[in-house]
Amino acid sequence: MDNRFTNSDRMLQTVLNDEKLIAYGEYNVADYETIDQALNADNPVVVAVAKIINGLRRNSSENEIYNEVSNYLKNNII
Numbered sequence: 001m002d003n004r005f006t007n008s009d010r011m012l013q014t015v016l017n018d019e020k021l022i023a024y025g026e027y028n029v030a031d032y033e034t035i036d037q038a039l040n041a042d043n044p045v046v047v048a049v050a051k052i053i054n055g056l057r058r059n060s061s062e063n064e065i066y067n068e069v070s071n072y073l074k075n076n077i078i
Contacts, residue, residue, distance in 0.1 A: 008057045009034045015049050044076050 015021070016029045016038075025045030032038040035057075038050030048069050055065035 005034065008053050011053050012038055012050060015053070016046065021045065021049075044073060047076075048073060 012032065012035055013029065016027070016032060022029065025043055027041075027043045027046050032041060032046055032050075035050050035054055038046050039054065041047050041050070051069050051072060052065055055068060060068075
């Protein structure tokens with residue numbers, strides 16, 4: 001990655017590169033270079049990871065992040 005990527009983008013790449021997460025989420029890491037791309041993904045695993053990182057970037061509380069991710073997953077997986 002080059003300098004046009006934010007720390008959040010780099011964190012996203014680090015998390016999404018986890019082999020077990022890739023196997024579970026069945027996604028291609030190269031499709032999601034930025035938080036914005038990941039937040040708009042069709043893959044719920046990718047979006048959930050992006051929402052967690054984005055919440056940390058916004059300095060949201062753990063409870064706020066949990067609620068956002070939990071609600072997203074309930075509405076998009078079940």
